[in-house]
Amino acid sequence: MLRDTWLVFSRVMLPVVRNPVAVVFGLAQPLLYLGLFGPLLGDTGWQWFVPGLLVQMALFGTAYAGFSLLPEVRTGVMERLRVTPVSRVALLVGRVGKDVLLLVVQGLLIMLAAMLFGFRATAGQMLLGLGLVALLGVAIGSVSYAIALKVKLEYVFASVLSATIVPLMLLSGVLLPMSNGPRWLYWLSRVNPLAHVVDAERSIFNPGSVLYGLISVVALVLVGVFYGVRTFNRESA
Amino acid sequence: MIEARGLARRFTTKTGPVDAVRGVDFDVAEGELVGFLGPNGAGKSTTLRMLTTLLQPTAGKAVVAGHDLLTDPAGVRRNIGYVGQKGGGGLDQRVADELEFQARFYGLSRQGSRRKIADLLERFDLAGLEKRAIVTLSGGQQRRLDIAMGMLHDPRLLFLDEPSTALDPQSRRNLWEHIRQLKDDGVTVFLTTHYLDEADFLSDRLLVIDHGSIVGEGSPDELKHRVSGDLVVLGTPQASIVASKFADAVTEGEKVSFRIPNGDRALPGLLRDLDNIGVELHSVQVHRPTLDDVFLTMTGRSLREEANAA
Numbered sequence: 001m002l003r004d005t006w007l008v009f010s011r012v013m014l015p016v017v018r019n020p021v022a023v024v025f026g027l028a029q030p031l032l033y034l035g036l037f038g039p040l041l042g043d044t045g046w047q048w049f050v051p052g053l054l055v056q057m058a059l060f061g062t063a064y065a066g067f068s069l070l071p072e073v074r075t076g077v078m079e080r081l082r083v084t085p086v087s088r089v090a091l092l093v094g095r096v097g098k099d100v101l102l103l104v105v106q107g108l109l110i111m112l113a114a115m116l117f118g119f120r121a122t123a124g125q126m127l128l129g130l131g132l133v134a135l136l137g138v139a140i141g142s143v144s145y146a147i148a149l150k151v152k153l154e155y156v157f158a159s160v161l162s163a164t165i166v167p168l169m170l171l172s173g174v175l176l177p178m179s180n181g182p183r184w185l186y187w188l189s190r191v192n193p194l195a196h197v198v199d200a201e202r203s204i205f206n207p208g209s210v211l212y213g214l215i216s217v218v219a220l221v222l223v224g225v226f227y228g229v230r231t232f233n234r235e236s237a
Numbered sequence: 238m239i240e241a242r243g244l245a246r247r248f249t250t251k252t253g254p255v256d257a258v259r260g261v262d263f264d265v266a267e268g269e270l271v272g273f274l275g276p277n278g279a280g281k282s283t284t285l286r287m288l289t290t291l292l293q294p295t296a297g298k299a300v301v302a303g304h305d306l307l308t309d310p311a312g313v314r315r316n317i318g319y320v321g322q323k324g325g326g327g328l329d330q331r332v333a334d335e336l337e338f339q340a341r342f343y344g345l346s347r348q349g350s351r352r353k354i355a356d357l358l359e360r361f362d363l364a365g366l367e368k369r370a371i372v373t374l375s376g377g378q379q380r381r382l383d384i385a386m387g388m389l390h391d392p393r394l395l396f397l398d399e400p401s402t403a404l405d406p407q408s409r410r411n412l413w414e415h416i417r418q419l420k421d422d423g424v425t426v427f428l429t430t431h432y433l434d435e436a437d438f439l440s441d442r443l444l445v446i447d448h449g450s451i452v453g454e455g456s457p458d459e460l461k462h463r464v465s466g467d468l469v470v471l472g473t474p475q476a477s478i479v480a481s482k483f484a485d486a487v488t489e490g491e492k493v494s495f496r497i498p499n500g501d502r503a504l505p506g507l508l509r510d511l512d513n514i515g516v517e518l519h520s521v522q523v524h525r526p527t528l529d530d531v532f533l534t535m536t537g538r539s540l541r542e543e544a545n546a547a
Contacts, residue, residue: 007341075327079291080321080339083317083319
């Protein structure tokens with residue numbers, strides 16, 4: 001099982017290692033937010049904004065991960081792998097592992113870049129912050145692959161993603177504080193587990209409690225991985 | 238190597254249940270090369286997907302490579318090779334990498350897999366392509382790579398789903414030689430095809446499937462013998478006189494066609510007789526029965542037309 005996961009991870013990691021340009025392209029979007037949106041929040045905004053940006057990276061980075069599975073379904077790669085004795089769980093976890101590793105690397109680079117603007121963090125805070133974001137990535141990545149395996153078509157998958165990710169992001173308060181809005185909008189954000197994760201991520205770099213966010217992210221991981229594993233065990237790709 | 242009993246698969250669709258495979262029984266002996274022949278949609282791939290653990294049967298059972306399909310699918314997977322219709326190489330992977338991962342998924346060590354890969358690259362004429370991205374290979378090369386990936390763990394039973402689809406004639410020939418070679422090495426091969434020439438060239442034995450049921454079984458020659466006789470086509474201005482001498486004769490302008498057993502031997506005598514009654518002939522053709530005739534007699538439809546329509 002561990003060996004299988006490592007093999008699946010290495011297999012999907014190899015093209016990235018051979019051609020790391022993709023990692024740099026993945027940084028374009030958060031860098032734009034950092035350079036073109038961050039300054040709007042003023043000099044004191046960085047401590048507040050950068051943790052939210054990390055959560056946003058986890059959301060966008062891993063939710064779209066399912067796209068990398070679709071060509072492998074179409075060209076018969078998944079089918080070939082499913083006839084080998086390789087663990088079905090490894091087929092999922094190995095892939096998620098790649099996306100989470102890339103996310104952590106990109107998150108680290110973004111934090112370092114943000115320091116040039118005035119973001120301040122200790123090594124310990126950065127480690128905890130990346131850990132929380134990585135857990136979120138595991139949850140979202142698992143669900144993304146499971147949905148990709150079910151819908152099988154790019155255009156369906158793309159519309160499923162935009163219909164879910166945009167509201168999740170808007171209601172998480174990564175861009176502006178939800179408490180600035182009307183009551184109904186604030187309460188709507190409270191039922192979004194991602195909002196609690198954002199709060200917890202901010203509490204790592206600022207005073208505050210990480211409790212609810214940690215509970216949310218652990219719940220998301222359990223549900224996401226359960227759903228992903230069940231789908232990979234069942235679905236005949 | 239394969240014992241299938243009452244194997245069936247029903248799919249639930251919006252328009253109601255569809256019985257893709259309606260309870261098939263068959264055996265494949267060790268070392269055989271068995272062709273599973275039928276038009277598109279006959280149930281070939283569904284049967285193959287059940288036998289390779291990709292699809293749960295809705296009824297029936299099977300023992301594949303010594304392991305029970307229902308109770309020990311992992312055992313089946315370890316002992317079979319499978320080459321799917323769609324291929325199976327990751328387009329962004331390099332040839333040697335993809336082979337090595339595949340070998341290691343089957344539990345081979347890094348060392349063992351490298352040795353095995355060198356062998357197979359040689360055997361399937363892929364040497365020198367190790368570092369190429371799979372997306373840059375030709376159709377024939379990709380197909381040979383697919384088969385090499387199916388053979389890394391030395392399975393004694395190999396499943397091939399429509400192996401030569403979308404290949405040019407030369408690559409098909411080449412692929413057939415490779416498949417024959419596998420059989421000569423003692424591998425049991427079970428392949429599906431809707432090409433008559435492929436079934437004819439490769440198979441020791443054919444199973445003919447139509448509408449989810451097996452409608453015929455035998456070696457290509459046996460099956461052809463079941464079609465009664467060879468087709469003789471005579472060109473003559475006195476077509477109606479000739480037609481009156483043979484039951485089931487079909488006249489088409491100045492052409493008469495009919496079937497007689499052992500046409501090549503019967504023909505000289507036949508021609509003498511016709512000459513004696515004053516029939517003038519300007520052309521003579523004898524056709525051995527083809528698998529298409531076989532399919533036509535078994536199902537009432539021509540596989541060739543089916544294949545063209547698809």
